[in-house]
Amino acid sequence: MKIFPKIKLNVDYEIALTHILAKKKQTIIVSFAAAIGIAAFIFLNSLVLGFNRDSDEALFKSTPHIRIYVDDKMSVPLFADSINNSLTIISNPKIVNESKKLLNPAKILHNVKQIEGVTTATTWLNINIFYNNGSAQVNGSSSGVNINEANEMFDIQSTMVEGSLQNLISTPNGIIIGVGIAENLNVRIDDNISVVSPTGIVKIMKVVGMFKTSNSVVDKSKSYMNLSMAQQLMAQGPDYITDIYVNVKDPNTAASFLPAITQLTGYNAEDWKAANESAEASKKTRGVMMGSISIIILIVAAFTIYNIVNMTVKQKLHDIAILKAQGFAGKSVVKIFISEALIIGILGTIMGLIIGAALVKALSKVYIGGDKGYFPIEFEPKIMIMGIFVGLFVTFIAGLIPAKGAAKVDPVAIFRNL
Amino acid sequence: MQTILKTDNITKYFYTPQKFKVLDNISFEINKSEFVSIVGKSGSGKSTLLYVLSTMDTDYTGSIFIENNLITGLKQDKLAGIRNENIGFVFQFHYLLPEFSCLKNVMIPAMKLNRFSKEEIEEKAYQKLKLLGIEEQALKPASKLSGGQQQRVAIARALINEPKIIMCDEPTGNLDTKNTNIVMDIFRQISTELHQTIVAVTHDTDFANSSDRIIEMQDGAIINTQ
Numbered sequence: 188m189k190i191f192p193k194i195k196l197n198v199d200y201e202i203a204l205t206h207i208l209a210k211k212k213q214t215i216i217v218s219f220a221a222a223i224g225i226a227a228f229i230f231l232n233s234l235v236l237g238f239n240r241d242s243d244e245a246l247f248k249s250t251p252h253i254r255i256y257v258d259d260k261m262s263v264p265l266f267a268d269s270i271n272n273s274l275t276i277i278s279n280p281k282i283v284n285e286s287k288k289l290l291n292p293a294k295i296l297h298n299v300k301q302i303e304g305v306t307t308a309t310t311w312l313n314i315n316i317f318y319n320n321g322s323a324q325v326n327g328s329s330s331g332v333n334i335n336e337a338n339e340m341f342d343i344q345s346t347m348v349e350g351s352l353q354n355l356i357s358t359p360n361g362i363i364i365g366v367g368i369a370e371n372l373n374v375r376i377d378d379n380i381s382v383v384s385p386t387g388i389v390k391i392m393k394v395v396g397m398f399k400t401s402n403s404v405v406d407k408s409k410s411y412m413n414l415s416m417a418q419q420l421m422a423q424g425p426d427y428i429t430d431i432y433v434n435v436k437d438p439n440t441a442a443s444f445l446p447a448i449t450q451l452t453g454y455n456a457e458d459w460k461a462a463n464e465s466a467e468a469s470k471k472t473r474g475v476m477m478g479s480i481s482i483i484i485l486i487v488a489a490f491t492i493y494n495i496v497n498m499t500v501k502q503k504l505h506d507i508a509i510l511k512a513q514g515f516a517g518k519s520v521v522k523i524f525i526s527e528a529l530i531i532g533i534l535g536t537i538m539g540l541i542i543g544a545a546l547v548k549a550l551s552k553v554y555i556g557g558d559k560g561y562f563p564i565e566f567e568p569k570i571m572i573m574g575i576f577v578g579l580f581v582t583f584i585a586g587l588i589p590a591k592g593a594a595k596v597d598p599v600a601i602f603r604n605l
Numbered sequence: 606m607q608t609i610l611k612t613d614n615i616t617k618y619f620y621t622p623q624k625f626k627v628l629d630n631i632s633f634e635i636n637k638s639e640f641v642s643i644v645g646k647s648g649s650g651k652s653t654l655l656y657v658l659s660t661m662d663t664d665y666t667g668s669i670f671i672e673n674n675l676i677t678g679l680k681q682d683k684l685a686g687i688r689n690e691n692i693g694f695v696f697q698f699h700y701l702l703p704e705f706s707c708l709k710n711v712m713i714p715a716m717k718l719n720r721f722s723k724e725e726i727e728e729k730a731y732q733k734l735k736l737l738g739i740e741e742q743a744l745k746p747a748s749k750l751s752g753g754q755q756q757r758v759a760i761a762r763a764l765i766n767e768p769k770i771i772m773c774d775e776p777t778g779n780l781d782t783k784n785t786n787i788v789m790d791i792f793r794q795i796s797t798e799l800h801q802t803i804v805a806v807t808h809d810t811d812f813a814n815s816s817d818r819i820i821e822m823q824d825g826a827i828i829n830t831q
Binding site for chain 1: 656662682686692
């Protein structure tokens with residue numbers, strides 16, 4: 188029975204291994220330094236990734252991956268009269284007062300849903316309204332939606348505290364309001380409130396549900412109603428739609444869908460990254476911050492390895508000279524000392540992975556409250572693999588420099604000086 | 606007689622502290638299985654000559670041939686291969702690798718040559734240690750042996766690849782009379798029985814007298830060869 192295949196060690200590696208084994212304590216201490224660097228790299232990057240993922244998830248509770256809308260148009264500054272060649276009109280460029288209405292929204296929706304990679308698409312109509320109950324008045328915004336599609340996109344169900352989404356479908360004048368609005372208006376479920384739109388239309392609506400998000404501002408202003416009700420409040424017909432929201436499989440690829448959507452619909456399409464530039468900027472800031480900290484720690488660890496290999500080379504000048512005399516070429520000497528660095532690196536990387544994983548595990552058990560609950564950090568296989576590569580690369584470089592120096596040792600100079 | 610090592614007009618300068626001709630047109634031939642001593646006062650250039658012959662020092666003019674093959678001007682890595690296969694070294698100080706056992710020290714050049722399996726190399730290393738009468742020390746760390754024993758391990762190491770030439774720099778310089786005699790006997794045996802060539806730089810008159818030929822140097826030139 189042969190469980191372990193017989194490993195034929197090259198003599199260069201065997202010498203490296205013997206050097207390392209002769210100094211077990213030193214090796215462990217240096218590997219530990221490397222391990223701290225790699226653990227810090229894994230931990231900090233997992234932290235950033237977990238945090239970014241969490242903030243994206245929070246973002247996607249209210250922002251679609253892609254939004255199709257009518258962009259503002261600027262008036263053309265110069266009208267040349269090309270027919271009569273007589274009068275040219277110059278005007279100040281300003282926003283043209285055009286309708287925000289998307290033409291033929293049903294067809295657009297149908298076409299967009301056909302695009303490969305699109306998971307959900309829904310029509311959307313945002314309006315600003317006042318909620319009134321007696322003398323109490325709250326202003327806010329409401330979304331006229333197809334509640335099932337909206338739920339599919341933003342998981343509204345998970346925020347519901349009272350009533351149900353289905354009640355909205357069965358109640359044409361139903362409204363689902365944030366708990367903050369309900370508190371300020373002092374209403375409960377099945378109570379009626381009056382809603383006033385910017386166009387001056389007043390509707391009596393029935394509270395069929397309440398939701399509570401992690402954001403109290405949203406809870407105090409936001410509501411959902413049926414699309415037809417929102418259209419009536421805007422004094423518009425049933426094809427009045429200002430936005431189409433689209434979700435795709437991988438949010439990070441959202442931008443790549445934009446040209447196709449624009450071409451298909453003729454309307455402007457914007458992805459969530461463009462719509463939330465400040466969130467993206469703070470993500471980048473976090474990445475740079477944590478990245479530079481972890482790299483500095485890695486550099487310090489690399490210097491420790493460099494230092495120890497360099498010291499070994501200095502201590503072993505006679506050994507190097509005798510090896511060269513016996514016919515070890517420069518590249519063999521390089522191999523010996525790089526192998527020593529890599530043995531330290533491999534040990535350090537293994538320990539670093541364990542320490543890093545332990546830190547991630549420990550932090551994921553820390554409760555921070557709010558809507559986040561536990562700290563948003565988890566094992567990231569991608570970062571673990573990156574940690575392995577970075578660890579080995581750093582130790583390779585840290586070993587290469589002194590190893591190159593060792594290869595340059597002139598045996599004659601060493602023998603003559605003794 | 607077959608020529609194993611031949612030099613042709615070897616000239617070498619030292620440039621520090623000032624330009625100085627350390628080897629002056631050295632030409633000689635050494636035959637197979639010959640035991641040659643190079644003697645001379647300190648500063649006569651005998652060690653420098655040995656290092657030039659060893660292929661480790663490449664900064665010279667002239668030519669060196671090993672078995673009629675020109676080795677002057679070859680690349681460092683190529684020279685390392687030639688040393689590994691053809692030249693064994695014995696120095697005044699043993700230069701054993703302290704982390705390894707005596708046996709391993711002897712095996713390392715053969716493992717580099719990589720011509721035999723590890724088992725065969727180990728067997729050969731035992732044979733060489735036995736030849737030098739120290740096989741019972743084989744598994745001890747090199748640092749645990751006496752000076753004379755360490756030098757014998759170093760000689761075993763020089764012999765392991767059965768090199769054509771064994772080069773020695775003051776091989777007995779650090780040994781007492783008893784060990785000097787042992788080493789001298791071993792060299793005689795290597796030369797007469799194993800037919801390997803020995804080139805030794807030495808101060809030791811007894812050692813030199815036990816060799817086949819003495820090359821005497823002075824001021825970088827050969828003044829006498831017998």
